[in-house]
Amino acid sequence: MRPILILTGRDDLTTDAVVEELVKRGEHVVRYDTADFPTASRLAVSLTGDGWAGSLTSSRTLRLETVKSVWWRRPNEFCTPEEWPDHARALAVSEARCGLLGVLGSLPVRWINHPAKDSAANYKPTQLAVAARAGLNVPRSVITSDPEHARAFIGDDQVVYKGLGGGVIGPGGERRFLPVVLVSADQVDDGVSGTTHLFQERVDKAYEVRLTVIGERMFPVAIHAGSEAARLDWRADYQSLTYEVIPIPPEVKQGIRRLMNELGLFFGALDFAVTPDGRWVFFEVNPNGQWHWLTVKADVPLVDAMADALQGDNE
Template sequence: MPTADAVLVLTGTFDPTADLVIEELNRRGTPVFRTDTAWFPSRLAVAAGLDGTGAGWAGTLTTDRRTLDLSAVRSVYYRRPTAPEFPEAMPAEARSVAAAEARRGFGGLLSALPCRWLPPPGRAADAEYKPFQLRVAAESGLRVPRTMITNRPEVAREFAKSIGAPVVYKPFTPIRGTVGGRSVAVYASVLQGDEVEHPSISTTAHLFQEWIPKAHEVRLTAVGGRLFAAEIHANSEAAEVDWRSDYDSLTYRVCDPPPEVAKAVLRMLGQLELPYGAFDFVVSPSGEWTFLEVNPNGQYGFVEQATGLPITAAICDYLEGADPA
């Protein structure tokens, strides 16, 4: 049976954040069609046509259990879909061609749907570049740390010297993997002594920033013009540098961003053309807010669970077509 007036959820098989949104949409009686692009083409079929009248693409997405009418999609929640999967027996060259065709054909068809996206994939991909978001944050009126990007150890040393304070190294992208059978991750770290000019810096681009003294940090989640902010208090040495490294030590408290910060956040989202952003700030002992980064599709469930902030409801309101606040 076709699913009408539905929210299309694109994400991987295991995604607790998407589960929160789907459960709320189900509670509201809003039809949901969840799939992963990895299911294409073996478990997900597409058939869509354009008749040249300006009516747009008409057709279906079909699994072995359900069918989605593409013309009835009201919005798309673009979470964390994974790449299409092809038979292992397919030659590598053929898989490469098939993957490119799937990306431009199947992915292109989805991007052509005239509906609301949270977030728009292209805009989200652009916003994930830290140099870009730092520039836009500063232009929007947010305070940002002094920053250096380099692959020259001597430049890193001179930057640290000019700062006259501790320097933090941050990876540009989340780095996680397995080494010797153990799961490892690279988080922000405060550099000591010779680490600031380590020869390995020359191997690729590195991002260095001044260390901002902190009373606490803030995760501010923006959804369609609505802002939900929570203080994050670190209670371990590791979490003091990067709270993601030790969730068990964290405590949370609902807060309100200063008016000038709230206005700058909304201005930044407008510049990025995004309806959603998970912003991270450092708040100094004197109460000054400093922007660290924004994730255009960041996790929020841990904040909602700890504080009761109605972020899931706001996301569902947006997906159902509510006008931004």
């Protein structure tokens, strides 16, 4: 039986649910965290006419040429011995990333998603440009480090400021999400020149949508906010949210398919706002976004869909 390889950390409830479903279906699943390399696992491969063949060994041995599919979920950073000098640890991590991930990334199997595609699609400016080309409605946006440019865009209105990356690092090294905030022109000062900033028009929302794409299947769930904080950014108040499975307008579905194809993504968690007049406005696609809570809150069969995809279905 050809194994399914899942690259993720140990504490990942989403993976737990998918692994349980795959095991019920009789699949052989290997779960591997890159944090085990190089201290607690070994790679030994040789180049053949068909690519790399050999073993990745941790608690068990995996023959890489037998792998059926790979889910790039949420693996952790490579872990090197703490007693090594900093320069040696940095070199080891760099070589591990190029070597181990290079070998795994060359496997000619289904990836959900391939790490190179995942990384490239994480750039929000790229997403917005591709979404606009794909025919999706996108908010008026600027990316700027020029305070005058920012103030000219804002004018007499309030606009939305969003982080361009995946959040900020707290004082203890923990990752925190950067909340959406409203900004007026008189709040913009010379500090804007310190880095790039994304400003967008404020979209009038009837509700928002988290739309999960797995292969050809799309699962749209309306998110209704029950507080002012959640109406601006639903991540700020999960307790106030209610959920509803809704249909996708055909033109939005076509735009999403073009977006996913150009970005080279098999999986994506897309965020939209729906205006009071029914217009869908694209905000972003997270190539490795969370989705399991929707299986609980909205009874959406995402675990089954991901298991189908890893088995090779859902072309």
